[in-house]
Amino acid sequence: MTTVFVLNGPNLNALGKREPGIYGTTTLADIEAGCRASGEALGIDIDFRQSNHEGDLVDWIHEAADAASAVVINAGAYTHTSVALHDAIRSIAPKPVVEVHLSNIHAREAFRHKSMIAPVTLGMICGFGPMSYTLALHALAARL
Secondary structure, three states: OEEEEEEEOOOHHHOOOOOHHHHOOOOHHHHHHHHHHHHHHHOEEEEEEEOOOHHHHHHHHHHHHHHOOEEEEEOHHHHHOOHHHHHHHHHOOOOOEEEEEOOOHHHOOHHHOOOOOHHHOOEEEEOOOOHHHHHHHHHHHHHO
8 A cells, every 4th residue: 555654843733722713723633534534535544743843854754765655744834944854855756745734825924935845845735724635645646
């Protein structure tokens, strides 16, 4: 079975409580359940993880080089700052990586408009709330 790592960065563990006007009331556990349901329908095994630590995300991307067919990543705030994540994603090419965001980062504060990881991903899906993850999984299933 195809395995997709779904990686989540800082503060995503607080979903459901953190700024519900921006991020909604869906929890990360709810998103994980949705990813698992979508994965089952698509024939994809989901390995779902979250960390507030940049190095964990880098390590998991490196692990995905051998253990996964693709990666979905919501890097949270590291999206806008992390050369380390950019380099880690680049290091596993041509493995497909899809960047996701719950909110539309281009309609928010100016510092959120630039993604450090977008140039090394297959694509970005943002602004569709939890459905951003489902859309990424469907895109990867079609690609794989």
